[in-house]
Amino acid sequence: METLRAIVTRRATAEFEKDGRITESATSDLLRAAMSAPSVENKKPWHFILIRKRKAVEELALLLREHESLLSASLCAVVCADNTEQRHMGRWAIDCAAATENLLVAAHDKGLGTHWVRVFPSKARMRESADLLKLPHHVSVFAAVFLGKPLRSPNKRASPLVEKKIHLETW
Amino acid sequence: METLRAIVTRRATAEFEKDGRITESATSDLLRAAMSAPSVENKKPWHFILIRKRKAVEELALLLREHESLLSASLCAVVCADNTEQRHMGRWAIDCAAATENLLVAAHDKGLGTHWVRVFPSKARMRESADLLKLPHHVSVFAAVFLGKPLRSPNKRASPLVEKKIHLETW
Numbered sequence: 001m002e003t004l005r006a007i008v009t010r011r012a013t014a015e016f017e018k019d020g021r022i023t024e025s026a027t028s029d030l031l032r033a034a035m036s037a038p039s040v041e042n043k044k045p046w047h048f049i050l051i052r053k054r055k056a057v058e059e060l061a062l063l064l065r066e067h068e069s070l071l072s073a074s075l076c077a078v079v080c081a082d083n084t085e086q087r088h089m090g091r092w093a094i095d096c097a098a099a100t101e102n103l104l105v106a107a108h109d110k111g112l113g114t115h116w117v118r119v120f121p122s123k124a125r126m127r128e129s130a131d132l133l134k135l136p137h138h139v140s141v142f143a144a145v146f147l148g149k150p151l152r153s154p155n156k157r158a159s160p161l162v163e164k165k166i167h168l169e170t171w
Numbered sequence: 172m173e174t175l176r177a178i179v180t181r182r183a184t185a186e187f188e189k190d191g192r193i194t195e196s197a198t199s200d201l202l203r204a205a206m207s208a209p210s211v212e213n214k215k216p217w218h219f220i221l222i223r224k225r226k227a228v229e230e231l232a233l234l235l236r237e238h239e240s241l242l243s244a245s246l247c248a249v250v251c252a253d254n255t256e257q258r259h260m261g262r263w264a265i266d267c268a269a270a271t272e273n274l275l276v277a278a279h280d281k282g283l284g285t286h287w288v289r290v291f292p293s294k295a296r297m298r299e300s301a302d303l304l305k306l307p308h309h310v311s312v313f314a315a316v317f318l319g320k321p322l323r324s325p326n327k328r329a330s331p332l333v334e335k336k337i338h339l340e341t342w
């Protein structure tokens with residue numbers, strides 16, 4: 001797909017096909033896209049936990065109190081930050097956000113659906129998900145991206161350009 | 172350009188052509204890409220100040236103590252958040268980060284160079300740039316993206332897939 005088209009037609013996927021499968025090769029492409037994000041001081045503190053086991057995907061979706069529809073996702077990519085690689089929370093969170101957005105756009109480009117479930121900045125959600133995943137203390141959960149084949153045909157409408165959000169030279 | 176290629180070959184541009192020009196139409200595409208980012212609770216608190224006046228671009232680059240090479244950027248897109256649209260800093264910052272990454276990828280796709288200068292989370296940089304731009308109190312500066320025609324031919328190498336950043340099922 002053309003880049004601009006992929007970016008402007010991406011939407012969150014509400015429902016996934018049961019038993020959809022995401023290949024290893026597609027998964028590698030998505031992670032390469034995520035790892036291509038810019039990172040302050042080039043520290044790239046992001047890490048990715050790939051969860052494919054059905055029960056584990058469901059447990060995480062339930063823990064995060066998300067819609068039941070996410071339970072049928074084929075894959076959950078948990079985006080984490082290693083605080084020893086970037087100590088400052090405001091910095092690793094921005095790096096992880098850019099990486100996550102790349103992952104979503106690359107997935108949409110491949111016809112996959114995604115649902116970005118926010119974990120950061122909620123301290124409770126960060127703690128609960130870190131506990132479930134048995135993360136070491138120096139690792140923080142940033143987000144959980146649920147992926148799969150979308151149940152409905154993908155959106156084709158571009159996002160609108162909102163003129164009132166654009167200011168020329170000054171506010 | 173194919174989406175994945177645009178994402179994995181994007182790099183920060185160090186030097187811009189003097190007197191490069193970015194058309195209105197290209198600028199609209201970049202802003203549409205930015206506005207297509209996901210936003211928590213769909214609040215989309217982002218705003219964009221487009222600075223084209225040479226002196227104003229230079230002033231901002233100098234204020235942010237960035238490399239002199241940025242002074243020749245054709246355009247600076249200041250990504251801001253309206254705190255009345257999203258009050259929580261951790262949330263608007265993540266929305267703005269995703270929007271900024273879309274803008275960078277869309278620009279690279281068009282052969283334009285970008286340099287994402289971080290403002291958030293530094294309180295001093297946020298205050299100084301808000302003062303320079305005479306922003307109202309409810310508006311925060313997230314980042315300044317300097318754009319232009321790159322002086323050197325663009326990077327063609329894909330970012331590597333770093334295996335040690337990938338964890339299967341658990342950390």
